[in-house]
Amino acid sequence: MQGLSCGTSRIVGCRFSVYPMADNFVEIIKGALEEVNTAKVWMKTDDVSTCVRGRSEHVFDVTKAIFTNAAKTGVHVVFNGTFSIGCPGDSDGDTYMSEDDVRLNEEKVQQERVEVATQFSLYPLNNPDYMQIIADQVAVADGHGTFTKGVHYASRLDGDVNNVFRTLEEAFYNAAQTDERSHVTMTAAVSANSPSTKDK
Amino acid sequence: MQGLSCGTSRIVGCRFSVYPMADNFVEIIKGALEEVNTAKVWMKTDDVSTCVRGRSEHVFDVTKAIFTNAAKTGVHVVFNGTFSIGCPGDSDGDTYMSEDDVRLNEEKVQQERVEVATQFSLYPLNNPDYMQIIADQVAVADGHGTFTKGVHYASRLDGDVNNVFRTLEEAFYNAAQTDERSHVTMTAAVSANSPSTKDK
Numbered sequence: 001m002q003g004l005s006c007g008t009s010r011i012v013g014c015r016f017s018v019y020p021m022a023d024n025f026v027e028i029i030k031g032a033l034e035e036v037n038t039a040k041v042w043m044k045t046d047d048v049s050t051c052v053r054g055r056s057e058h059v060f061d062v063t064k065a066i067f068t069n070a071a072k073t074g075v076h077v078v079f080n081g082t083f084s085i086g087c088p089g090d091s092d093g094d095t096y097m098s099e100d101d102v103r104l105n106e107e108k109v110q111q112e113r114v115e116v117a118t119q120f121s122l123y124p125l126n127n128p129d130y131m132q133i134i135a136d137q138v139a140v141a142d143g144h145g146t147f148t149k150g151v152h153y154a155s156r157l158d159g160d161v162n163n164v165f166r167t168l169e170e171a172f173y174n175a176a177q178t179d180e181r182s183h184v185t186m187t188a189a190v191s192a193n194s195p196s197t198k199d200k
Numbered sequence: 201m202q203g204l205s206c207g208t209s210r211i212v213g214c215r216f217s218v219y220p221m222a223d224n225f226v227e228i229i230k231g232a233l234e235e236v237n238t239a240k241v242w243m244k245t246d247d248v249s250t251c252v253r254g255r256s257e258h259v260f261d262v263t264k265a266i267f268t269n270a271a272k273t274g275v276h277v278v279f280n281g282t283f284s285i286g287c288p289g290d291s292d293g294d295t296y297m298s299e300d301d302v303r304l305n306e307e308k309v310q311q312e313r314v315e316v317a318t319q320f321s322l323y324p325l326n327n328p329d330y331m332q333i334i335a336d337q338v339a340v341a342d343g344h345g346t347f348t349k350g351v352h353y354a355s356r357l358d359g360d361v362n363n364v365f366r367t368l369e370e371a372f373y374n375a376a377q378t379d380e381r382s383h384v385t386m387t388a389a390v391s392a393n394s395p396s397t398k399d400k
Contacts (some may be wrong), residue, residue: 015319015353017389019219019278026395044352046399048278048319048391051352078219078248080280082321082387084353088331119215119248121282123323123385130325131288152244152251153215153284153385185323185353187282187387189217189248195226196247 010176011097013053014063016081018070028077032069037104038062042093049081054096056173057103059083064165065105071114071161071192079190083168085176086125086183114161117198119154120168120188122175133178137171144170148200154187158200164190210376211297213253214263216281218270228277232269237304238262242293249281254296256373257303259283264365265305271314271361271392279390283368285376286325286383314361317398319354320368320388322375333378337371344370348400354387358400364390 020028041054041062052062067079122137124130138155141147146157146167157164168188176184220228241254241262252262267279322337324330338355341347346357346367357364368388376384 013352015351017278017280019221019280021219021221021223021225023221023223025221025276046351047394047396048317048356048389048399049354053352076225078217080217080219080389082353087353117248121385123325125323125325125330126328128326151215151246152213152253153282153287154249156248185321189280191248194247199246199248 010085011053011093012056012059012083012085013051013087014059014081014083015049015051016063016079017049018067019078019080020070020073021076028070028073028075032066035069036062036065040096040099040104042096053093055099055101056085056169057101058099060165060169061103061105064161065109067190068109068112068114068161071116072112074193076193076195079188081188083172083186083188084184085172086181088183110162112161114192116159116161116164116190116192117194118157118164118168118188118190119151120157120171120186121154122171123185124175124178125183125185127178127182133175137175140171140174141167158198161190161192210285211253211293212256212259212283212285213251213287214259214281214283215249215251216263216279217249218267219278219280220270220273221276228270228273228275232266235269236262236265240296240299240304242296253293255299255301256285256369257301258299260365260369261303261305264361265309267390268309268312268314268361271316272312274393276393276395279388281388283372283386283388284384285372286381288383310362312361314392316359316361316364316390316392317394318357318364318368318388318390319351320357320371320386321354322371323385324375324378325383325385327378327382333375337375340371340374341367356400358398361390361392
C-alpha cells in the first residue's frame with residue numbers, strides 16, 4: 001500500500017440489506033444488483049444481508065448504486081446497514097485494496113434523483129473522545145445542508161440520495177481519521193418512497 | 201430509582217424498523233403494532249423508524265412482539281434495529297423506569313413459532329476491553345445453542361424467535377454490566393420467511 005498513507009488505505013466494509021416493500025422484492029433486488037459494477041469490491045450475499053469490502057470509495061459507490069437502482073423503481077425501499085473500518089483481525093478481501101480510486105458507478109448514479117430520509121449513528125470504538133467525534137461529524141452534515149435534526153440515538157439527514165451518501169461517507173471517513181488504527185462503525189437507515197409523511 | 205442497583209435500572213432504547221416485503225406492508229405493520237401492549241414503554245414512530253424506550257425487559261418484550269406479529273403472517277419480514285444503553289444525556293421517557301418487571305406480551309409471543317436467521321453486533325463504547333466483551337457474549341450465544349457462526353462484522357444466530365431474542369437480550373444485558381455508566385449499542389437484523397436458502 002506504499003504511497004497511500006491516509007485512512008482510506010485501510011479496508012472498509014459494509015454489511016447491509018436493501019428492503020423493497022413489495023411482493024416482487026426478489027426481482028427488484030436482483031435487478032438492482034445486475035446494474036451495478038462490483039468489480040472493485042469483495043462481495044458476498046447470504047440469506048440475511050450482503051457484505052461488501054474494499055477501498056472506502058468503492059464500498060460507498062457500490063452500496064449507493066445498489067440502493068438507488070432499487071429505489072428508482074418507485075417502490076418504498078430502505079437501505080439498512082453498518083459500515084466498518086479497523087475491525088481487528090480483518091483480512092479477507094485485502095487484494096481489493098490495490099484497486100485505483102475511480103468509482104465505477106458514480107457517473108450513472110449522479111443522474112438519478114431520489115429523495116431520501118436517513119437516520120445514521122457513528123460509533124467510534126475504544127476512544128474516550130467518541131462523543132466529540134460524533135458531534136464534529138454532525139456539524140459536517142449540517143454544513144452539507146443534509147442534516148435535519150437529532151433524534152434519539154441517531155441523526156437525521158434529508159435530501160437527494162447523492163448528497164446524503166456524500167455526507168455519510170465524509171462523516172465516516174472523518175471519524176476514522178483520529179488515528180491509523182481507529183475502529184469505527186456507522187449504522188444508516190436510508191428510506192425512499194415512503195408513504196408516511198416526512199417527519200423532518 | 202432507589203432499590204434498583206443493577207444495569208437494568210438504566211434506561212434502554214431501541215430504534216428499529218420492521219420491513220415486510222409485501223405490497224400490503226402498511227397493513228402488516230399496523231396490524232402488528234395493534235396487537236402489542238406498549239403501556240410500559242415510551243414509543244415514537246416517524247417515517248424512517250420507531251423508537252421504544254424504558255426498562256430493558258420491556259424494550260425487548262415490545263420489539264420481539266411487534267416483529268413476531270408481523271412475521272407470523274408468513275410474509276418475508278425483517279426486523280432491523282439498534283439497542284442502546286448509557287447514551288450520555290438521555291432523559292426522555294424516564295418516567296417509564298418506575299414500571300414493574302412483568303412483561304406484557306411475553307405469554308402470547310411464547311405461543312408463536314417463527315424460525316429466524318439473525319446477524320447481530322455488539323458495540324461497547326469507550327472501553328479498551330471491548331473485543332473481549334464481544335467474545336464473551338458470543339460464547340453466551342453459543343451456550344444458548346442459537347449461535348451458528350461468525351461472519352464479517354457480525355455473529356449469526358438461528359432458531360425460534362423466542363430463543364434468538366433471549367440471546368440478544370442476555371448478550372446486550374451482560375455487555376452493559378461492565379460498569380454502571382457503560383455505553384453499549386447492539387445492532388440486530390432478524391429475518392423470517394426468507395425465500396433464500398439459509399446460509400447457516
